[in-house]
Amino acid sequence: MLASHDVIVAGAGPVGLFLACELALAGCTVLVLDKAATPDSPFKRLPFGLRGLTAPSIEALARRGLLDRLAIPQRLKTPFSAAASAAAPRQAGHFAGIPLDRDLVDTARWPYRLPAATPASLVAEMAELETVLAERAQALGVAIRRGCAVAGFVQDADGVTVSAGAGAGGDALRCAWLVGCDGARSAVRKAGGFDFAGTEPQFTGYSASVELVDADLLRPGRVQTPDGMYFQSQPGILALQDADGGAFHDAGRPVTRAHLEAVLRRISGTRVGIASVHLAATWTDRARQATRYRAGRVLLAGDAAHIHAPLGGQGLNLGLGDAMNLGWKLAAAVRGAAPPGLLDSYHAERHPVGARVLDWSRAQVALMRPDPHARALYAIVRDLLATRDGATTIAGRLWGISIQYELGGNHPLVGRSVPAFAFADGTTVDAALRPGRGLLLDFGHDAALPAVADAFHGRLAYLPVHARERLGLCALLVRPDGIVAWAGDGTPDLQALRQAAARWFGT
C-alpha cells in the first residue's frame, strides 16, 4: 500500500496542530486525525481554558507569525493589570502557590534577552489558540479529519498503517511516519508499547464553576489547609486540591453537587454551600513520561509523551516546544535529507526538558502537602522566593528562559534560543525565521560566509545584517526552530561552522 501522506498526526490539540503546521511549512503532506467530532469544549474557553504561555512558546508563535493573531492576551492584559492594586506585588506566576513578584526578578542576569524580546509570559485561551493553529494548518494544506480516532497501527520498514475511524475495524490509512499527539491517554503510545514511567498522584484536583451559598466564608487567595488547598479565582470559579491520593479522579466518578460541596467544606473547614454546579472536571498530579519518544517510524509529542500536575502551567508549553523541535527534523527525514542522528536528537533534546518539568511539578506537590514537614519547608521556600536570587532562579525556570540544549560548542549561546536581534532595516530575527529555514546571520559581513550557506542548497539562508545590538558576535548559525547551533565572536572559525551546519542540515 502506498503512503497517502508523509505524516499522520494523531490528535488535533494544540500540539498536534502546531506540529502539523511545522511539517507542512517544510513541505510535507500531513493528515491530522482527531477522536472528537468537534473541537468545541467549555473547558477550552475562559476561564477554564486559560493557559499560561512561557518564553519558548511565545517565541515559537512569534517566529511563525502567529503571536499577533491571538487576541486574548491583548484583551486580558488590561483587566489583569488593573486588578493588581498599587500595594500588591506584581505577580508573575507562582511556585507551589507562592506568588512570584515580577519586580524582584533580576533580568540583567539574562544578557541574551534583548530589549526586543517577546514577553516572557502571557495568558492564552485554548480555544483561540487551537482555532488559530487549525486555520494556519489548513492554509498550509493540512487535512484535518475529526470524529476519527486512531485505534492502533502496524509499522514496517517503509511506513505505518494506521487503523482509525468508526465502523468495523475502521479505515486503514498509510503514511511514512506517525506522530502521537493524542493527549494523556494516547492510543498511539499504548499501541506502540511505549513505557510510560513515573510517579503516582498525591491528590485529586478539581476545576469547577459553581453557584456558592455563603461565599464569604471562604478566604481570599490560595488557601492551604490540613486537608488540601482551595482557591476562588473569580466568584464561583474554584480550584481545589484534595489530598486523597488521586482516588476520586481515578475512580472516574462524576462530580456531583453533593460531592463537590462535601470536599469544599472539608478542605475549607467551613459550612460554605454549593447551590449548583455549572461545570466541573478533575485531574491529578500523576507524573509520567515516555522513556523514549521514538520507536522506528512512530513518535510521541505533548501530553502523549508526558503528563504531570498542571501546577505552574507547563504542559502546553512543553508540548509546543516538542512540536517546534520535532517539526523540521521529521520534515528532513521525510525528504530523505536528514543527517545521521538528526531525528534522534528530538528525544535527546526534549526528554531532559520534559523530565525537568515533571520534577518541577513534583517539587511543588511536595511543598503543597498539608503535613507539618511540608508546611515547614514551604515557609522556607516562600522566604527564598522573596529574595532577588530566589525569584530570579524560579522565574528563569518558570518562564523557560533557562532552557539550553546540550549541543556541545564553545559559546554560551549554543543550544539556547536566538536573542531577539532587531536589524537596522527594521526587520527582526523572528521575522527572518518565519519561512522555517535555518539562518546564517552574518554581523561582520565576512566574504567567506555566503559560500558556506550556499552549500546547503536553500536549507540555510545567508543573511548579512546590521544589528543594533550584536552581543559581540561576528556570525551565528540558527536552526529552523530558533536554536543557536554555532556562534562566532571573533573571526569566524569556518571549519567549526561548516561542521555545525553539516550536523544540522546534512551535506
Ligand SMILES: Cc1cc2nc3c(=O)[nH]c(=O)nc-3n(C[C@H](O)[C@H](O)[C@H](O)COP(=O)(O)OP(=O)(O)OC[C@H]3O[C@@H](n4cnc5c(N)ncnc54)[C@H](O)[C@@H]3O)c2cc1C
Ligand atoms: C486545569 C489545567 C490547567 C492547565 N494550565 C496550563 C497552563 O497554564 N499552561 C500550560 O502550559 N499547560 C497547562 N495545562 C496543560 C495543557 O492543557 C496540556 O498540557 C495541553 O493541552 C496538551 O496539549 P496536547 O495537544 O498534547 O494534548 P490535548 O490538548 O489533550 O489534545 C489531544 C487531542 O487528541 C485527541 N485524541 C485523543 N485520543 C485520540 C485518538 N485515539 N485518536 C485521535 N485523536 C485523539 C483529543 O480529542 C484532543 O483533541 C493545564 C491542564 C489542566 C488540566
